[in-house]
Amino acid sequence: MPELPEVETVANGVHERVHGQRIERVWTSGKPQTFKSPEEEIAEVLTGARIERVRRVGKTIVMSVARGSGETAEFLIHLGMTGRLLVSAAEVALPPHTHAVLSLSGGNEVRFVDARRFGRLSVAAAYDGPGAEPLTIGEDAFVALFRGRKLAIKAALLNQSLLHGVGNIYADESLFRAGIRPTRQAGRLTRAELLRLRERLVEVLRHAIKLGGSSVSDYVDADGVRGFFQLEHKVYGRAGENCHDCGKGLKKIVVGGRTTVYCPGCQR
DNA sequence: CTGACATCCTGACGGC
């Protein structure tokens, strides 16, 4: 499932291939829940516009476009669980479950493909995301996010209006690396523990970006290429196996409605 | 307001 590192990989890959190109035609599938903005509005805003930049904000891919009279707009792509944003030659057959196609001046197409349809497309005047950016938030601001919160730290990490970009994989991996049990009340962690968590979270996100993200489920980048960080998962997807650090059996529980794996030896 | 929980959707996988 695409989280910050996967979305960053896709956004950068798409940017390299499409920036500066003009969108000549827009096709959408008509599946209602995929579109947060009306399809006609998406087509109207994007048709004829030039793609200036494609970047990541939280888990959302933001495509900035320039329109005729100097106006700008943002095309927002959320991949959900199984969404893919691919850049392909127009001659290549459309994959099943394609929900949007932007035909570009250079002859390529940007395609949004999403089997499970948890992904969402919309247009907006501007977009900042719901929460703070994990890679740049300062120490004090990070600590303040969790102050007074009674929910489990794992659930807090998944709450996009606090931090945006962290999902199930990187929540579990950062908590393991910080030695913190996912069920601990967020507001009861010490400042030192939270600072350690912030440091490990940034570390794991940056490392995963370097490896092109984690390929579990069917995540691929703009070229359809898989990432490699899944080979370095220490807890995610390893329930029942032994901890690489202490040898104890990794436990699987549910926190915040999500499958959670942790090491009872290493995480306190 | 905060937090817990169900819901959406379909492919993959395990059991028989």
Next chain:
DNA sequence: TGCCGTCAGGATGTCA
């Protein structure tokens, strides 16, 4: 071999 049930999960909406 093939069928069926179960599971996966990000965001949203509902409810206490």
